[in-house]
Amino acid sequence: MKKYLLITGLIVLFCAIESALFNVFSEWVVPNLLLMFIILLGLFFDLKYSIFSAIIGGLIKDSFSSSVIGVNMVAFLSSVFILFLLRKYVYHPHSGLSRIFVLAAVLTANEFIHFVFYYSAKDIVFAESFKFVILPQIISSIMLYPAVFYIFKKCVLR
Secondary structure, eight states: OHHHHHHHHHHHHHHHHHHHHHHHHOSTTOOOHHHHHHHHHHHHSOHHHHHHHHHHHHHHHHHHSSSOTTHHHHHHHHHHHHHHHHHHHTOOTTOHHHHHHHHHHHHHHHHHHHIIIIITTTTOOHHHHIIIIIHHHHHHHHHHHHHHHHHHHHHHTO
């Protein structure tokens, strides 16, 4: 029960940090801290913690957004499914390169899922969305990943 409360608290913290970064930098360069947290939970812990964090994180993120409720939860749950497929067939526990590959693949899949739900109903060209929204978010998340991984590893080793 303590782990679930800690995970929920960290999810709220990451959502607040993402919201603050969004207000400062707009949507273009905001790293997806919540998804990085879900990915790290999936790589180091059991499936149930990733699913729990995807559901709670999706609901909290949906409550902060002004779009249809449930989109973030579906995207996070789909990302957890993709993560566990990659974890089974691609991921090597002591390889930093495979961790970054899994992170990039799951982030890319999550952004494409968001594109399908958010932008397909609007008159937005995919190439422009990819160049100005999806790619900067993936790059900023990958650049911030070592710091988030270091903090997560410190917390896990306690």
